[in-house]
Amino acid sequence: MRKKCLVLISGGLDSALAARLMQRLGFETEGIAFLTSFQPIPRGGRSHSEEVCGRLGIPLHLVPLDEPFLEIVRSPRYGRGKHLNPCIDCKVLMLRSAWEKAREIGAEFLVTGEVLGQRPMSQNLSALRQIEKASGLKGLIFRPLSARFLDPTRPEQVGLIDRESLPAVQGRGRKLLLALAAELGVSGFSTPAGGCLLTDDGFCRRLSDLMELDLFRGGEVDLVKVGRYLRLGPRLRLIVGRSENENRYLLERAGGRVRLEALGSGPAAVVLGRPGRADLLKAAAIVAAYTDESAAGPVPVRISDPVETVTASALDRSEVAGLFI
Ligand code: SF4
Incomplete structure (x- = not known):
């Protein structure tokens, strides 16, 4: 029987x-990818990981990592990168979860596409060793692209893999990787997957604000991926949709939070925190400010809790601009 391995698929x-490469070495290969609150909103269709596995013809296991991932973003053990990205903790968490899946499906070791020296924080030699040690998976993480520069792993030690048959990629350049892609017939993935919102300036500003307000939870994180993000009060925030899609997104995910909707063609909004009556009237005035009809006079705005429709005059745009975070 062919030996099985499980590859962490980023979509890049x-x-x-x-x-x-693992397929070429004759291993039965399966993929695993993780769902977290810090991935961009899918634009419909298949995700990058599904696309990759579909093209390679391998099964993909999609594993949600919601609460544990929030926890490492809140308090990373191994520090953060330039933004709020806790890359070392993230890799440790993903590898541990992947190993659970590997045991379930009978895979002997894990495989990643990491390249030595490609990323300053998480892909230097000491970080790769630290990740292995912290995940408790020493010798069980095989990195075929850079294996020739790394410590020998268990599949090599028992003679399942000869590292000399592998490419020797290191550093940030893409030339070797693109040549390898051409040689292996892997097309359509010319760039790394990227897309982690924890490296996005604007999004991280919103997350830091949620942390300060003690609102750093999955539901809130999902909501602040879209819209205009405004300070409604010292402990209150308002997210106002910028398009029909964003309005729909906000209304679908509002849960028990207060929603506002301009009747007619205006935006929808969601309040984070517990607003009083005066806050709701201010929120309605902000919503009215983004409604085309506001030039012609006050706008009806429906509030979800308590249910009522108020007639709101638009808050002056310069005043609204001062509320942006
Ligand atoms: S960039 Fe994001 S997904 Fe990638 S390792 Fe860092 S925290 Fe994890």
Whole structure:
């Protein structure tokens, strides 16, 4: 029987290449990808990871990592990168979860598309060793793209893999990787997957604000991925949709939070925190400010809790601008 491995699939070129190399080495190969609150909103259709596994013809396990991921963003053990990205903790968490899946499906070791020296924080030699140690998976993480520069792993030690048959990729350049992609017939993934919102300036500003307000939870994190983010009061925030899609997104995910909707063609909004009556009237005036009809006079705005429709005059745009976070 062929030996099985489980590849962590990011949706970018590197992990696709790692998976293809494992197939070429004759391993039964499966993929695993994680769902967290810090991924961009899918634009419909298949995710990058599903796309990669579909093209490689391998099964993909999609594993949600909601609460544990929030926890490492809140208080990372190994520090953060330039923004709020806790890359070392993130890798440790993903590898541990992947190993649970590997045991379930009978895979002997894990594979990643990491390249030595590609990322300053999480892909230097000491970080790779630290990740292995912290995850308790020493010798069980095989990185085929850079294996020739790394400590020998268990599948190599028992003779399942000869590292000399592998490419020797290191550093930030993409040339070797693109050449390898051409050689292995892996097409359509010319860039790394990226897309982690924890490296996005504006999004991290919103997250830091949620942390300060003690509102750093999955539901709130999802909501602040869209819209205009405004200070409604010292402990209150208002998210106002900028398009029909965002309005729909906000209303669908509002849960028990207070929603506002301009009747006619205006935006929808959601309040984070517990607003009083005066706050709701101010929120309605902000919503009215983004309604085309406001030039012609006050606008009806429906509030969800307590249910009522108020007639709101638009708050002056310069005043609204001062509320942006
Ligand atoms: S960039 Fe984001 S997804 Fe990637 S390792 Fe860092 S925290 Fe994890």
